[in-house]
Amino acid sequence: MTETARFSRTKQARRTDIRRENERLILEAAEKVFAEAGFGGATIQLIADMAGLPKANLLYYFPTKEDLYRRVVGNIFEIWLQAAEAMDNAPGPVEGIGAYIDAKMEISRRHPHGSKVWASEVMHGAPVIQDYLETTLRDWTEGRVTVIRRWIDEGQMAPVDPRHLLYMLWATTQHYADFGHQIETLNAGKPLSARQWAEAKESVKRIILTGIGALKG
Amino acid sequence: MTETARFSRTKQARRTDIRRENERLILEAAEKVFAEAGFGGATIQLIADMAGLPKANLLYYFPTKEDLYRRVVGNIFEIWLQAAEAMDNAPGPVEGIGAYIDAKMEISRRHPHGSKVWASEVMHGAPVIQDYLETTLRDWTEGRVTVIRRWIDEGQMAPVDPRHLLYMLWATTQHYADFGHQIETLNAGKPLSARQWAEAKESVKRIILTGIGALKG
Amino acid sequence: MTETARFSRTKQARRTDIRRENERLILEAAEKVFAEAGFGGATIQLIADMAGLPKANLLYYFPTKEDLYRRVVGNIFEIWLQAAEAMDNAPGPVEGIGAYIDAKMEISRRHPHGSKVWASEVMHGAPVIQDYLETTLRDWTEGRVTVIRRWIDEGQMAPVDPRHLLYMLWATTQHYADFGHQIETLNAGKPLSARQWAEAKESVKRIILTGIGALKG
Amino acid sequence: MTETARFSRTKQARRTDIRRENERLILEAAEKVFAEAGFGGATIQLIADMAGLPKANLLYYFPTKEDLYRRVVGNIFEIWLQAAEAMDNAPGPVEGIGAYIDAKMEISRRHPHGSKVWASEVMHGAPVIQDYLETTLRDWTEGRVTVIRRWIDEGQMAPVDPRHLLYMLWATTQHYADFGHQIETLNAGKPLSARQWAEAKESVKRIILTGIGALKG
DNA sequence: AATGAATGAGCATTCATTCAT
DNA sequence: GATGAATGAATGCTCATTCAT
Structure with a gap:
């Protein structure tokens, strides 16, 4: 394994970590909001706020409200x-x-x-x-x-x-x-x-x- | 009791009947829609359609969505x-x-x-x-x-x-x-x-x- | 024809006039905006502003941008x-x-x-x-x-x-x-x-x- | 000319080739997309997809949509x-x-x-x-x-x-x-x-x- | 009392662009 | 140089509610 490859693998791994962590934050917030307001009453803004992420970032992970649900x-x-x-x-x-x-x-x-x-x-x-x-x-x-x-x-x-x-x-x-x-x-x-x-x-x-x-x- | 008064009372009664009937229709429809879509997912338009009344008429009987709920x-x-x-x-x-x-x-x-x-x-x-x-x-x-x-x-x-x-x-x-x-x-x-x-x-x-x-x- | 009927027809007629006039205003503005910006570049807000109507009112007449187009x-x-x-x-x-x-x-x-x-x-x-x-x-x-x-x-x-x-x-x-x-x-x-x-x-x-x-x- | 310099020149040349080729791909795709959708209807994502490049890479060559246009x-x-x-x-x-x-x-x-x-x-x-x-x-x-x-x-x-x-x-x-x-x-x-x-x-x-x-x- | 017309406030989603590596 | 990740700023559209008659 070359140095480059090793570095690359590390970068990839770090990205995966971030992704996993953000998905976890979002899913946790979403579960709470969907439970408390129902699908129709829940808003992406509220879920994003609760997860501490911008709304657009949430939609980067889950393209639609329904996907998230x-x-x-x-x-x-x-x-x-x-x-x-x-x-x-x-x-x-x-x-x-x-x-x-x-x-x-x-x-x-x-x-x-x-x-x-x-x-x-x-x-x-x-x-x-x-x-x-x-x-x-x-x-x-x-x-x-x-x-x-x-x-x-x-x-x-x-x-x-x-x-x-x-x-x-x-x-x-x-x-x-x-x-x-x-x-x-x-x-x-x-x-x-x-x-x-x-x-x-x-x-x-x-x-x-x-x-x-x-x-x- | 004058003719007018009697007529008036009758009209009054008819109005009450209509009101009662319309309220019944609305409540029946609302129960179904709220059950199937939740408060947030329910729309007044849908309830009105199901009750067979114009939306504005429904809001005449129940001033807000929350009142109806x-x-x-x-x-x-x-x-x-x-x-x-x-x-x-x-x-x-x-x-x-x-x-x-x-x-x-x-x-x-x-x-x-x-x-x-x-x-x-x-x-x-x-x-x-x-x-x-x-x-x-x-x-x-x-x-x-x-x-x-x-x-x-x-x-x-x-x-x-x-x-x-x-x-x-x-x-x-x-x-x-x-x-x-x-x-x-x-x-x-x-x-x-x-x-x-x-x-x-x-x-x-x-x-x-x-x-x-x-x-x- | 009773007074009521005549009055009703008048009210109806007035409504129709308003509708026609608003549709004309919207279509005129829309033609200009679609011509100058293309379908994708045109915005309902711009058309509404040009027609002097709130955006939501425009959408009351033409439910979607495509319908208007x-x-x-x-x-x-x-x-x-x-x-x-x-x-x-x-x-x-x-x-x-x-x-x-x-x-x-x-x-x-x-x-x-x-x-x-x-x-x-x-x-x-x-x-x-x-x-x-x-x-x-x-x-x-x-x-x-x-x-x-x-x-x-x-x-x-x-x-x-x-x-x-x-x-x-x-x-x-x-x-x-x-x-x-x-x-x-x-x-x-x-x-x-x-x-x-x-x-x-x-x-x-x-x-x-x-x-x-x-x-x- | 040192070995390093010669190697460097070669790498430079290769870079230039890649740049030229990528620009060509992008411009070709952009022409098609702008023609078919108009400026407003065209999206950088679509052009990038058609050119087979990541969106961010396209914007590396042409900093804004307008530049490309x-x-x-x-x-x-x-x-x-x-x-x-x-x-x-x-x-x-x-x-x-x-x-x-x-x-x-x-x-x-x-x-x-x-x-x-x-x-x-x-x-x-x-x-x-x-x-x-x-x-x-x-x-x-x-x-x-x-x-x-x-x-x-x-x-x-x-x-x-x-x-x-x-x-x-x-x-x-x-x-x-x-x-x-x-x-x-x-x-x-x-x-x-x-x-x-x-x-x-x-x-x-x-x-x-x-x-x-x-x-x- | 009843209702077509009108609208402010939001909502999900898109997108050009920027960031970070 | 190249590119996944991130995001501010819209955009089309919805909807409860109000207006006017």
Whole structure:
């Protein structure tokens, strides 16, 4: 490797670093703004201000508002899918569903904005992620339905409808992110403490796992 | 009463009728548009078109976009509160919570747009209904917490955290409205049938009531 | 007719007047700006300023820049077609072509902006009026070719190629509009006087009519 | 001369070559883009893409869009002036004007883009080449007027106004470039063939030379 | 009461140009 | 010398709201 080449590689690397860092700043700001104002109510100016970049620079990284939004929604979907793996390879519902609830609750806690963007996207008819819903999500759901059916057949849980159970899992865990403001207001205006988050997790797990007959109350 | 007065009263009445009818048309259209596009994405023109009125006429009834939005959100809150009454005066959780779930599921089915507007409002930090949350909703919640605590004390159900139980009730029932599009997509693209709605209700009730030890699995 | 109806008709009429007047103002300004700056270089703001209207009002009349441009180009085409009628029903080339040259020269004098917009449009590949070229203009051209052929057959003029003759007529007459600025510069910086316009017409007519053997030099 | 110096000279030469080649590529692309979109509609990005160079590199050679445009217009003016020489030193109008028409028609055929850029520049009021018009072009024109007057005095042609004759020559020959798209459309959508170009030249020459009494019809 | 016309304030996006290496 | 990155200054267009009748 020549000196020139080495220098060149360094320059390239530095550029990549800057790009990555700026993209991170933008995506973080965008997630927040899209969550708080919706797609239509969000403005590129606001996102740029929050990221500390000129508007035109933001548009240099993400050519259109929609491109940026797509990336934000895509990121959440990724995180969401990773959590889904918690359910696989578990011997039974207590471990599988328990771990899934834990993972989803943790996402609600760590990525409340992302969850809201996802909720908003679905509520508006999923204009951007309809294909995800019809492919990845549908496949994943069917896979999980099979697993749950097996647990039922094995007598590890009561014969509940697997789909409605999944909806309940999604609804309950995401509620802590999507309706976080309402929960906070009912919690004397304060965010849930670590202890309260732990209680929430336990409550959800106990009620659902007991409810499906996997835990003996 | 003179002829003129009588005629005048009649005209007055006709005017009131027209006003009421137009307001109904507008609110109906607005609920749909706000639900589908969010506050920021909704346009007065679109609402007016859907209501079949000129834009300027709509603004004659509701002077600003925010005024209209307030009324829409207020309407949903009303409906939501009525359903809450189902929980009162019940001898125990099976009847009380069961009836509440039934009522909330029915609202999700009959007023999916309203539920979405409510969700959207809360997700955006409740700029318009913050006072409702801090007064009416907080009071109602505390009342219900008391009722649930009594049932627990009476041994009618397991000692679950009443607040987390309420969140689960809200989350689960509203999910069928707010995430209706996702559910429909996972249901082969078709809306839930009457039978599927019934199954949903039963699933939710059985799991939760069993989960809190009110029903013996 | 009732008073109400009459009043209503009057109001309607007044509105129509305002609309017509504003459209006229806008189209006049637009023709000038499009001619002087081209489609890409023209700005709605400039046109609006020149018409003495707020930009948003202009866009109320013509929803897009392209719509406005289309109308401007369409107007010129109309005028151009009317002049073409001068050539019909003439007993021979001296009267027919002579009248056509007179008409086209007069258009160059009265509507120099329009001619430039047309020229610019054609130079840019006729993105907007390609259909006109392929239908109306093609048909008109073929009709005139037939007429010229007949005059040739009747011995009223020399056997020149009718198409190239038409191109020469268009080129020569429109040049006085399209290259008016160059002509003015070569005319000591002053616009052509009425006398000079008359000389131009006569020169063009004499050279062409003599050139095709219709006039005996 | 040291080794270093010799090496340096070679490197210098190579640089010059690259510079010349890149400038050529840019000017060629710019001529096309300016012709097709006008100054306002042209974008540096498009020119750079067409030249196969990064935008920033193009601006390294031509610091501003206007600089580049100036060079393009200047080039055309050069070509245009060269053709003008065809008219000098001819014994009479048949040779002089005939050769001029041939030369200008050939330019229209070989450099249609350049002709359009020139036309566009003049139509927009010659913001860039006004000084050329007032010096070089005015002088050249007066020289040619003198020549034509002499031919008239010598009885070699009819007493036509020399200026209007020149305008006709310019108009007619440049029309084949500037309105090439229209001509192509009227030619069944196909570019003029070599034969048709020859016919065009002959038609123009015969009509004009006959028209001014230089050729006996 | 009702509504066509009008408009100020913004918005997403474009683009020539500058910066930094 | 060459070029990715960055940006100020528009630009076309939208939209809630106001005006005038």
